[in-house]
Structures are given as structure tokens and as C-alpha cells.
Amino acid sequence: MVTTDDAELTAALEAETIAVVGCSATPGKAAHGVPKYLQEHGYRIVPVNPTTDEVLGEPAYDSLSDVEETVDLVDVFRPSAEVSSIVDETLDREDVDTVWLQLGIRDGEAGERVTDSGRRFIHDKCLKVEHQRLA
Template sequence: MPVTDDDELRAILDHETVAVVGCSSTPGKDAHEIPRYLREHGYEVIPVNPHADEIFDREAADSLADVDEEIDIVDVFRPSDEVSGIIDAALDREDSPVIWTQLGIRDEEATDRAEADGRQVVEDRCMKVEHQRLC
């Protein structure tokens, strides 16, 4: 089952490095503003977007496989029908203990696979909202 407990969410929010899949270079979009908020609150944000060269003055990775840094949280800003492939990419990594899907984004089967692999999953929640509420 996805994480819903406030204490577990607080522990997850203590992580530092967030790979944002679907991070946008367009100010005003949630996929830009929420990662910007996370950066402003001390998180190391790694933008993952094959259609952007640079976001937040940082080179954007084309995929999770292209991220050299260790990832604590994979934050997903892509449609629900793309979650399965993103989770598979996260599971291919030794790191990324947490997969977080933003509001309205869920895939029960992919969540089950991630949890069976020992990953924590937060789904259908906004990381910014939860950070403001709990931290």
C-alpha cells in the first residue's frame, strides 16, 4: 500500500536528492514550480526531461538511466499511463528508495511492483503540499 502515514511521509521528506521526471522548463507549470519550491527548501533537484537541455541552470537528464548522482526520491510529473515505464527505470537502479507520483497520477500494478522490490511509494500527493503541511 502506498505511504499515507504522516510520520512515514516526514521521514521520506527528510531525503535530499529528488529526480523530477517530467520536470518542466516553463515557469507557471506545476512541473516547474513544485521542483523550484523544493530547490528553495534545500532539496537537490535533478531535472529529467528529454525535451529540455537545461532547467534551473542544470543540465536536464534524458532519462533516469542518464542520472549519474544517487537518487533518493523519483518524483513523477508524467501521465498515469507512463508510470509503469518510469517505475521500471527506477527499479533498474540500485538507489531510488522512494517513488512519488504527483496529484492525479497513479498506477496500482506499477506501485505493487515497486513495493515488492522494497521501494516506498507515495502516490497521488503533491510533494510541495506535503512538505508545507508536515515540515
């Protein structure tokens, strides 16, 4: 079941470390601006982007599977068609509590797998907008 109520969204925002899959090194893109905003508001950002070595002063990883540090929330800036494989990588980890798909990104089947594993699944919502609204 997709997380929609404010109490659950607020609980998701209590994350400390956010892996941003599709994090962009290009200013002006949402996949750059949203993680930058989150970093400026105290979150530790772990960029996942195989096309760059660094984003926002942090080393970028080629895939979520390559991230060795603890991750609380996975924020996805990739097309809906890629969500299933990202969820596969997420479900292989024991540390992630929440999978968050940005505006316009959906995958109901992947969402069911996330919630069946006992984790939060949020889709088609902007993490920055929800942080501004609820924090």
C-alpha cells in the same frame, strides 16, 4: 502498499536528491513550480526531461537511466500511462528509496512493484503540499 501515514511521508521528505521526471522549464506549470520550491528549500533537483537541456539551473537528463548521480526520491510529473516504464527505470537503480507520483497520477500495479522491492510508493499527493504540511 501505498504510503499514506505522516511518519512515512516525513521519512520520504528526508531525501536530499530528487529526480523530477517530467520537470518543466516553463514557469507557471506545476512541474516547474514544485521543483523550484523544493530547490529553494534545500533539495538537490535533478531534472529529467528529454526536450530541454537545463531546468532551474541544473542540467536535464533524457531519462532516469541517464542520471549517474545518487537519487533518493523520484518525483513523477508524467501521465499515469507512463508510470510503469518510469518504475522499470527506477527499479533498475539501487539508490532510490521512494517513488512519488504527483496529484492525479496513479498506477496500482506499478506501485505494487515498487513496494514489493522494499521501497516507498506515494501517489496522488503533491510533494510541495506535503512538505509545507509536515516539514
